[in-house]
Amino acid sequence: MTTATAYSQLAQLFARLHRFSHLGAIAGWDQAAMMPPKGNDARAAAQAELGVLMHGLITDSKLPTLLSQAEQEDLSEMARANLGEMRREWRMANCLPSALVEAKTLASARCEHAWRSQRAANDWPGFLQNFREVVRLAREEGRLLGEQNGLSVYDAQMDKYEPGITSAQVERIFTEVKSWLPDLIAQVRDQQAKVPVPVPQGPFSVEKQRALGLEVMRLLGFDFDAGRLDVSLHPFCGGVPEDVRITTRYREDDFVQSLMGIVHETGHARYEQNLPRDWLEQPVGRARSMGIHESQSLSFEMQLGRSRGFLQLIAPLIQRQFGPDPALSADNLALLYTRVQPGLIRVDADELCYPAHIILRFEIERALMNGDIEAEDVPALWDEKMQSYLGLDTRGNYRDGCLQDIHWTDSFGYFPSYTLGAMCAAQYFACLRSSTPDLDRQIAAGNLQPVFDWLGNHIWRQGSRWSTDELLRRATGESLNPAHYRAHLEARYLA
Amino acid sequence: MTTATAYSQLAQLFARLHRFSHLGAIAGWDQAAMMPPKGNDARAAAQAELGVLMHGLITDSKLPTLLSQAEQEDLSEMARANLGEMRREWRMANCLPSALVEAKTLASARCEHAWRSQRAANDWPGFLQNFREVVRLAREEGRLLGEQNGLSVYDAQMDKYEPGITSAQVERIFTEVKSWLPDLIAQVRDQQAKVPVPVPQGPFSVEKQRALGLEVMRLLGFDFDAGRLDVSLHPFCGGVPEDVRITTRYREDDFVQSLMGIVHETGHARYEQNLPRDWLEQPVGRARSMGIHESQSLSFEMQLGRSRGFLQLIAPLIQRQFGPDPALSADNLALLYTRVQPGLIRVDADELCYPAHIILRFEIERALMNGDIEAEDVPALWDEKMQSYLGLDTRGNYRDGCLQDIHWTDSFGYFPSYTLGAMCAAQYFACLRSSTPDLDRQIAAGNLQPVFDWLGNHIWRQGSRWSTDELLRRATGESLNPAHYRAHLEARYLA
Ligand SMILES: [Zn+2]
Ligand SMILES: [Zn+2]
Numbered sequence: 001m002t003t004a005t006a007y008s009q010l011a012q013l014f015a016r017l018h019r020f021s022h023l024g025a026i027a028g029w030d031q032a033a034m035m036p037p038k039g040n041d042a043r044a045a046a047q048a049e050l051g052v053l054m055h056g057l058i059t060d061s062k063l064p065t066l067l068s069q070a071e072q073e074d075l076s077e078m079a080r081a082n083l084g085e086m087r088r089e090w091r092m093a094n095c096l097p098s099a100l101v102e103a104k105t106l107a108s109a110r111c112e113h114a115w116r117s118q119r120a121a122n123d124w125p126g127f128l129q130n131f132r133e134v135v136r137l138a139r140e141e142g143r144l145l146g147e148q149n150g151l152s153v154y155d156a157q158m159d160k161y162e163p164g165i166t167s168a169q170v171e172r173i174f175t176e177v178k179s180w181l182p183d184l185i186a187q188v189r190d191q192q193a194k195v196p197v198p199v200p201q202g203p204f205s206v207e208k209q210r211a212l213g214l215e216v217m218r219l220l221g222f223d224f225d226a227g228r229l230d231v232s233l234h235p236f237c238g239g240v241p242e243d244v245r246i247t248t249r250y251r252e253d254d255f256v257q258s259l260m261g262i263v264h265e266t267g268h269a270r271y272e273q274n275l276p277r278d279w280l281e282q283p284v285g286r287a288r289s290m291g292i293h294e295s296q297s298l299s300f301e302m303q304l305g306r307s308r309g310f311l312q313l314i315a316p317l318i319q320r321q322f323g324p325d326p327a328l329s330a331d332n333l334a335l336l337y338t339r340v341q342p343g344l345i346r347v348d349a350d351e352l353c354y355p356a357h358i359i360l361r362f363e364i365e366r367a368l369m370n371g372d373i374e375a376e377d378v379p380a381l382w383d384e385k386m387q388s389y390l391g392l393d394t395r396g397n398y399r400d401g402c403l404q405d406i407h408w409t410d411s412f413g414y415f416p417s418y419t420l421g422a423m424c425a426a427q428y429f430a431c432l433r434s435s436t437p438d439l440d441r442q443i444a445a446g447n448l449q450p451v452f453d454w455l456g457n458h459i460w461r462q463g464s465r466w467s468t469d470e471l472l473r474r475a476t477g478e479s480l481n482p483a484h485y486r487a488h489l490e491a492r493y494l495a
Numbered sequence: 496m497t498t499a500t501a502y503s504q505l506a507q508l509f510a511r512l513h514r515f516s517h518l519g520a521i522a523g524w525d526q527a528a529m530m531p532p533k534g535n536d537a538r539a540a541a542q543a544e545l546g547v548l549m550h551g552l553i554t555d556s557k558l559p560t561l562l563s564q565a566e567q568e569d570l571s572e573m574a575r576a577n578l579g580e581m582r583r584e585w586r587m588a589n590c591l592p593s594a595l596v597e598a599k600t601l602a603s604a605r606c607e608h609a610w611r612s613q614r615a616a617n618d619w620p621g622f623l624q625n626f627r628e629v630v631r632l633a634r635e636e637g638r639l640l641g642e643q644n645g646l647s648v649y650d651a652q653m654d655k656y657e658p659g660i661t662s663a664q665v666e667r668i669f670t671e672v673k674s675w676l677p678d679l680i681a682q683v684r685d686q687q688a689k690v691p692v693p694v695p696q697g698p699f700s701v702e703k704q705r706a707l708g709l710e711v712m713r714l715l716g717f718d719f720d721a722g723r724l725d726v727s728l729h730p731f732c733g734g735v736p737e738d739v740r741i742t743t744r745y746r747e748d749d750f751v752q753s754l755m756g757i758v759h760e761t762g763h764a765r766y767e768q769n770l771p772r773d774w775l776e777q778p779v780g781r782a783r784s785m786g787i788h789e790s791q792s793l794s795f796e797m798q799l800g801r802s803r804g805f806l807q808l809i810a811p812l813i814q815r816q817f818g819p820d821p822a823l824s825a826d827n828l829a830l831l832y833t834r835v836q837p838g839l840i841r842v843d844a845d846e847l848c849y850p851a852h853i854i855l856r857f858e859i860e861r862a863l864m865n866g867d868i869e870a871e872d873v874p875a876l877w878d879e880k881m882q883s884y885l886g887l888d889t890r891g892n893y894r895d896g897c898l899q900d901i902h903w904t905d906s907f908g909y910f911p912s913y914t915l916g917a918m919c920a921a922q923y924f925a926c927l928r929s930s931t932p933d934l935d936r937q938i939a940a941g942n943l944q945p946v947f948d949w950l951g952n953h954i955w956r957q958g959s960r961w962s963t964d965e966l967l968r969r970a971t972g973e974s975l976n977p978a979h980y981r982a983h984l985e986a987r988y989l990a
Contacts, residue, residue, distance in 0.1 A: 047518075
């Protein structure tokens with residue numbers, strides 16, 4: 001009888017974890033898209049039990065030895081990359097004392113629960129009472145995570161979502177963006193003020209919106225034999241790579257947001273649907289990072305979905321559902337989908353104002369994690385930065401200010417991924433356009449294959465084989481370069 | 496520090512099992528009602544992994560000691576009943592060697608997979624090749640299960656679904672039924688031949704059928720905050736007691752079957768939705784047995800749902816959806832829902848012919864398990880009994896004969912539960928009618944509360960507190976008595 005290699009034992013363990021997480025993912029999708037309210041407590045108990053089980057498996061005392069042994073074994077390049085991801089997951093799960101994990105879960109749950117009513121009540125002082133403890137525990141978590149990697153508290157938090165990136169890099173990039181973004185916004189607003197945009201008049205029936213959404217998903221190559229479109233309060237892409245569940249929500253008075261939301265989630269979905277099939281049960285078979293995931297949704301939504309070619313392609317589909325309204329012409333859709341209007345709410349922000357919301361949050365959460373400010377300092381900083389980046393007054397309006405996002409009740413370091421994703425997407429398309437000069441013409445003609453091929457080869461099928469930086473360099477020939485992002489925005493908005 | 500009692504340790508373990516089974520149940524519902532085809536392999540792998548986990552928990556070597564210790568502890572009556580159910584589950588999971596479990600799983604999967612095409616191809620010889628092994632392993636399983644309880648092979652198989660019942664009892668009951676059923680069918684057919692029944696003409700849109708189904712579920716007290724109605728190929732009641740998922744399927748040319756199917760599944764659902772809330776995570780909080788479960792669906796479908804009062808109540812709802820067609824009057828619906836027409840297929844059988852299908856299967860599967868016949872003898876016996884009980888010729892028609900059901904690819908001893916359930920339902924309503932003489936008038940007036948109260952008090956909220964026989968005696972004052980079933984059928988069909 002031959003002894004199983006350490007690596008194969010690990011692979012078996014991670015396959016088990018993958019199968020258990022499948023059940024958690026489907027139950028999570030169900031909870032958001034299907035579950036009636038009284039199912040909640042039993043579902044939460046079931047998910048918690050699964051969490052305990054999986055935590056127990058990944059903190060098994062045999063793992064450190066197996067990981068070390070496997071590192072000595074003769075492995076294929078892909079297996080070695082897989083082993084690296086295994087060690088990463090093991091480290092994340094094992095460097096925290098369980099008392100801290102429990103305290104954090106409890107404090108976050110309490111803070112989030114209270115936030116749901118405190119936000120509506122504009123109650124910052126009430127929120128602050130729970131938030132202080134959340135900040136304290138997150139700093140402690142970041143300190144312990146950072147000790148393992150030699151990272152600062154904030155960098156360690158960010159590393160959970162965007163392994164390998166540092167806040168110094170992000171700061172350099174964001175500082176550069178800040179140097180031109182406010183001017184660009186002002187200039188574009190100036191131009192757009194002269195151009196009136198007819199707004200399509202509803203009602204747009206949910207049934208027709210859904211039919212349109214499905215048609216566009218089909219155009220975008222979504223595999224309906226391996227996924228679904230449903231409805232949830234907060235749109236997301238969930239399920240498992242073998243069976244991807246995306247959601248949207250419909251408003252009868254406006255189809256524009258739901259449609260572009262579907263394009264966005266379809267970008268996430270195609271990444272999942274095209275991860276390397278032979279490695280799906282292993283860590284290396286997963287999506288690279290939150291930023292790279294967002295770069296896929298934003299490639300679809302911002303690069304492809306709002307391009308002139310694409311709007312020319314889908315305008316007839318839209319008009320077939322909602323009638324031959326001139327407000328539904330490709331020209332007018334282009335105006336609608338590029339309208340710039342600074343506002344208080346991140347999730348409603350347009351493409352151009354969005355990075356301002358992210359930079360603001362990055363700067364505040366980094367200062368907060370690294371101890372440069374305290375929880376009570378957040379609103380004043382928020383007001384100052386909103387004024388400076390978007391020219392908006394948020395004083396006293398916590399509800400639409402620092403209380404608007406759920407993220408900080410539970411996590412810090414996630415926000416940069418949104419804008420890093422947008423930048424990566426611009427970089428991909430710069431590359432793709434230079435190798436396919438007639439890309440827009442092909443898109444308008446309904447041939448999206450060049451987009452799918454490029455993303456499929458360079459991103460989707462790579463899984464977690466490379467670090468984010470290596471992935472980018474292999475795909476585009478350079479590390480993240482915000483010049484492409486700026487060029488994209490200027491080309492679209494100053495044209 | 497106090498030591499946890501053995502009972503409390505067991506209760507904790509069974510709560511964990513309950514929470515894991517929650518995930519399995521939701522994933523199972525999703526698989527049937529939502530999952531796209533390419534999700535299948537990953538789902539099967541995830542469910543299998545969960546099965547291995549749960550099997551490992553219930554075969555933990557500490558359990559025999561804990562069970563014995565707990566039996567010596569001071570327990571409430573309900574806890575003692577719970578302990579009895581724990582021991583039962585433990586015994587079922589532990590008396591089989593894992594090699595047999597694996598071999599059985601494999602043989603069943605192979606047999607079922609092949610059956611899907613063999614049935615369509617009418618290929619009995621092909622089926623027989625796999626079926627022999629299924630029978631051999633089921634006999635071995637029954638022998639081992641029976642050794643534990645002093646039961647025959649078939650009784651041990653039946654005990655899995657209907658604990659405490661013996662095939663001798665079932666045979667006595669079924670022999671009695673056989674003595675009057677064929678004559679009754681003939682007599683009813685004779686009568687009905689003189690009465691033409693106008694058939695409602697479709698199409699009946701799926702949307703309207705669904706609206707009607709939801710309305711009827713509401714009438715029947717289904718709690719939509721704790722459950723859903725969806726569509727699947729084979730209608731079922733799934734999910735978890737806290738969140739019950741029922742399904743139906745729609746045909747545009749006929750709403751009658753789907754509607755009564757919804758009534759049936761709602762009966763299952765209300766049982767689940769009203770199991771004892773404080774014990775839901777424990778074995779004693781579950782439904783008593785398959786037969787008792789079916790007695791709830793058949794109380795709704797056959798006793799309540801096809802009663803004149805109920806048809807009077809829902810006829811206006813039906814006409815509101817589908818127009819004032821005289822074929823949709825309560826009188827005509829009563830004729831439609833009591834039409835008797837012997838046919839080859841069990842799942843399409845009417846109320847009166849259904850028991851003949853069950854008795855035939857019971858007699859064959861019992862002989863097969865006890866070694867009185869071999870797998871190859873099934874078709875000849877089938878032909879003979881179909882001729883004798885329903886006067887139908889099935890020779891050479893395996894597809895609509897012994898190949899029609901999926902059950903035997905995997906299990907034996909389940910079929911009697913269908914008819915035992917129908918008999919229990921008749922017995923409940925005999926009891927309920929004698930305590931509520933104006934029941935039908937109340938039903939027609941829309942007051943179904945007497946039905947819900949009776950079933951709720953006597954069955955739903957009892958969970959698995961009593962044996963099936965004790966449950967029946969406490970509810971109705973006597974053990975299962977098929978006289979009520981006969982009286983019900985004669986009252987309905989010879990009126
Ligand atoms: Zn996204
Ligand atoms: Zn049933």
